[in-house]
Amino acid sequence: MTTTYEPVIGLEIHVQLLTRTKMFCGCELSFGEPPNTRTCPVCLGLPGALPVANAQAIHFGLMIGLALDSELAPRSIFHRKNYFYPDLPKGYQISQYDEPLCRGGRLADVRIHRVHLEEDAAKLVHVGASGRIHASDASIVDFNRGGTPLAEIVTEPDLHSPEQAGQWLRLLRATLRHLGVSDVNMDEGSLRCDANVSVRPEGSRELGTKTELKNMNSFRFLERGIRAEIARQEGILNEGGRVVQETLHFDPGSGEITSLRSKEQAHDYRYFPEPDLAPVAVSETMLAAARQAMPELPSARAVRLQDSLGLSAESAHLLAFRPELGDYFEQALQSSPDSTPSAGAQAQALANWVTGELAKRLAPEESPADSKVSPEAITVLSQMAAEKQISVGAARQVLDRLVAEGGDPRTLVEQEGLAALDGGDELRQIVRAAIAANADAAQRVRAGNPKATGPIVGYVMRETKGRADGAEVTRLIAELLG
Amino acid sequence: MIDREEVLHIARLARLRLGEEEIEPMARELSAVIEHVAKIGELDLRDTAPTSHVVEVAGRLRADEPHQCLPREVVLAQAPAVSGEGFLVPSPQA
Numbered sequence: 359m360t361t362t363y364e365p366v367i368g369l370e371i372h373v374q375l376l377t378r379t380k381m382f383c384g385c386e387l388s389f390g391e392p393p394n395t396r397t398c399p400v401c402l403g404l405p406g407a408l409p410v411a412n413a414q415a416i417h418f419g420l421m422i423g424l425a426l427d428s429e430l431a432p433r434s435i436f437h438r439k440n441y442f443y444p445d446l447p448k449g450y451q452i453s454q455y456d457e458p459l460c461r462g463g464r465l466a467d468v469r470i471h472r473v474h475l476e477e478d479a480a481k482l483v484h485v486g487a488s489g490r491i492h493a494s495d496a497s498i499v500d501f502n503r504g505g506t507p508l509a510e511i512v513t514e515p516d517l518h519s520p521e522q523a524g525q526w527l528r529l530l531r532a533t534l535r536h537l538g539v540s541d542v543n544m545d546e547g548s549l550r551c552d553a554n555v556s557v558r559p560e561g562s563r564e565l566g567t568k569t570e571l572k573n574m575n576s577f578r579f580l581e582r583g584i585r586a587e588i589a590r591q592e593g594i595l596n597e598g599g600r601v602v603q604e605t606l607h608f609d610p611g612s613g614e615i616t617s618l619r620s621k622e623q624a625h626d627y628r629y630f631p632e633p634d635l636a637p638v639a640v641s642e643t644m645l646a647a648a649r650q651a652m653p654e655l656p657s658a659r660a661v662r663l664q665d666s667l668g669l670s671a672e673s674a675h676l677l678a679f680r681p682e683l684g685d686y687f688e689q690a691l692q693s694s695p696d697s698t699p700s701a702g703a704q705a706q707a708l709a710n711w712v713t714g715e716l717a718k719r720l721a722p723e724e725s726p727a728d729s730k731v732s733p734e735a736i737t738v739l740s741q742m743a744a745e746k747q748i749s750v751g752a753a754r755q756v757l758d759r760l761v762a763e764g765g766d767p768r769t770l771v772e773q774e775g776l777a778a779l780d781g782g783d784e785l786r787q788i789v790r791a792a793i794a795a796n797a798d799a800a801q802r803v804r805a806g807n808p809k810a811t812g813p814i815v816g817y818v819m820r821e822t823k824g825r826a827d828g829a830e831v832t833r834l835i836a837e838l839l840g
Numbered sequence: 841m842i843d844r845e846e847v848l849h850i851a852r853l854a855r856l857r858l859g860e861e862e863i864e865p866m867a868r869e870l871s872a873v874i875e876h877v878a879k880i881g882e883l884d885l886r887d888t889a890p891t892s893h894v895v896e897v898a899g900r901l902r903a904d905e906p907h908q909c910l911p912r913e914v915v916l917a918q919a920p921a922v923s924g925e926g927f928l929v930p931s932p933q934a
Contacts, residue, residue: 377904384907393925394912402915414904435892442855444929457892484931485923498926501915626853631892636900 363557363595365588366565367523368471368515371530372508373540374478374548375418380505381477382409382452382635388502401477401505403447408634411436411475415507416638418539419459419475420648422509425533425655426470428463433639434474436632444499445479452477453510455629459638465533466657468526469514480504509539515554515565520584524577527551532656532679544576551580555587557595566591567601571608572618583608586615659684663709667691668702673709682725687712690733694741708740715754719761730764731757739767751824752776778825785818785826789834792817803839811835842871 379386383400399407423430437455454474463470480501511530517523531542531549541548551574556566571587574580586608591601607618654662660678663669669677677684690708716726716736726736739760743753748771756770771777792814793800802810811832818831847867851858858866912925921928 379904379906382902384902384905385909386906392912394915394927396909397915398907398910402910402918404918410900410902412904413901416901440853444927444932482932483926495931496923497929497931498923499929500926626849628853633893637893638901 361596362560363588363592364560364562365518365520365584366515366556366558366568367517367520367584368554368568369511369513369517369523369527370552370554371511371513371527372478372550373511373534373542375415375507375509376538376540377412377414377418377507379412381412381415381475381507382505383407385505387506391502393498393500393502396502397504401447402501403449409452409632411635411638412507415475416459416640417644417648417651418507418537419473419509420640420644421537421539421651422473422511422534423460423463424648424652425537426460426463426465426473426511428460428470428473430460430640430645431457433457433637434459435637436475436635437629438632439476439627439629441627443479444497445482445504447480447501447504451479452632452635453629457637459640466526466529468516471512471514473509473511476508476510478503478506478508515556515568520581520588523553523584524581527577527580529656529679532681536653536656536681538653547575550575553580553584553587555584555591556601557588557591566595567603569601569603570605571615572605574608574610576610579608579610582610582613583615586613590615656681667705669706669709673706673713676713677709682723682727683712683717686726686733689727690737693734693737704741704744707744708737711736711740711743711757715757716761719757729761731760732764735760735765735767742767742771746778746827746830747771748776748778749825749827751819751828752778755824776823776825778827785822785830786834786838788818788821788826789814789831789838792821793835793838800839803835842867842874 374387377387380396380401383398385396385398385401388396400409420430422428434454434457436452438450439453439455440450442449453476458472458474460470460473462472480499481503483498483500485496485498513526517526534540534549535542543549544551553571553574554568555571556568558564558566569587569591571583574583587606594601605618606615608615656678659681660671660674663674663677663684664671667674677687687709690712691705694704694708712726716729716731720726720729727733736757739753739756742748743750748756752771755774756767756776759765759770759774760767795817796813799810799813803814814835815828815831818826819828844863844867847858847863847870850870851866916922916925916927919927
């Protein structure tokens with residue numbers, strides 16, 4: 359008999375803050391500048407240089423705290439986290455320890471443990487034949503990144519599957535992006551995620567021994583890494599072994615998990631209060647500024663879109679958690695000429711066009727605002743389709759053209775002769791011809807098989823180049839064969 | 841009293857190589873320092889908040905405005921070893 363295990367997962371997320379300058383000095387943040395051109399005595403750790411905290415980084419930290427419903431500390435202090443590594447010129451990282459900027463909180467169904475501010479380390483390039491960290495003899499240090507402000511967000515162990523962890527991290531990323539406090543780009547390292555993973559027998563309330571999976575730099579690797587680690591731990595336990603608490607590295611190429619005993623085996627960081635930095639006192643003015651700067655958050659936006667516009671939960675969620683779609687949608691809605699009683703249905707139809715047909719035609723993560731389709735154009739197109747001025751098939755053709763070259767849907771419909779055939783004589787004639795040309799199918803429909811209309815509808819659509827309204831064609835077939 | 845194992849642990853964290861003859865005196869000296877500080881334990885401090893900073897000057901923050909960075913040649917001139925555009929260091933894994 360094998361035991362069923364329940365995974366328990368907590369995440370630690372580092373985000374680089376989008377300030378102009380570093381956390382404790384006025385060096386501008388680097389975006390691909392030549393190595394070691396963004397440094398000064400403070401971020402190089404030269405003797406006598408004194409750090410001063412960046413007010414904007416504190417401001418962003420407070421915004422993150424507000425977004426995560428955290429308790430904002432009226433007073434917090436910085437600590438020195440001591441370890442020796444060439445990416446850390448002072449021999450310690452300035453971080454926060456037992457008095458962080460924000461405590462507690464929640465995002466969706468995951469509780470937040472804390473949010474604190476710290477400085478990023480420099481970048482090490484390992485020089486070695488294989489390019490692998492183990493095989494190199496020397497390293498080159500670029501201090502441009504050293505001192506970049508980071509917010510570290512730590513969750514409680516409230517996640518229970520790799521997929522849930524990935525989903526939640528996407529939600530966090532959408533939230534942070536919407537706040538405008540970070541680029542949150544996993545490829546470029548402005549969003550980095552570690553996972554604490556343990557398993558326990560289903561039903562048990564006790565936590566198993568956890569391991570820490572380091573730096574998974576994409577959503578796919580995060581989910582795969584956690585999945586592999588869960589499997590590894592279950593394997594150990596099923597063979598009667600014990601999981602050892604350690605830091606691990608997941609290699610997405612081989613799927614292998616290896617122990618990473620590098621930076622500080624003992625995790626003996628000897629934290630002590632940073633004597634060079636005054637405590638951070640969050641004033642009423644700072645709090646008010648942070649509240650003032652808060653945009654509508656994705657979760658609130660989803661509720662509003664559902665309640666005030668009557669959108670489906672699914673559409674509201676999509677638009678809210680992909681703010682670039684949401685912003686575009688709301689702009690398109692504004693351009694809508696009237697607010698008729700059918701406004702709700704129109705909004706839903708427009709949402710479907712934006713999140714469905716349009717999003718499908720764009721590159722992943724591409725903002726429709728950057729496409730050639732103007733918000734007015736998609737609104738007009740959606741209305742023409744809703745009012746059956748054009749068929750859905752024709753509307754899709756128009757959208758293809760709009761994505762490729764932009765323009766006004768009305769003009770395109772006219773140029774291409776895509777206007778819908780109304781239910782008048784012309785369409786009736788074509789349906790009659792279609793029935794005549796598909797006698798077999800007609801026979802089967804008469805015999806009570808409604809699904810047999812396929813070839814007849816196909817004939818009509820070919821004849822009309824997709825301009826006929828499908829529902830109208832079905833109605834006419836039923837009438838003529840009735 | 842700090843024992844031999846603790847001395848070696850601290851030395852390792854500090855990346856210090858201690859000679860065999862240095863270990864015992866180091867244990868004695870560190871113990872003396874800690875015993876000196878431990879004197880504070882004789883006081884009843886239950887109602888006293890820990891002091892993280894001697895002078896409580898709060899709220900001094902810096903506006904998010906760039907200053908001039910150091911020229912790279914000046915920066916790299918401080919380094920014992922340089923390779924191309926960066927500081928050359930022994931590999932931490934080596």
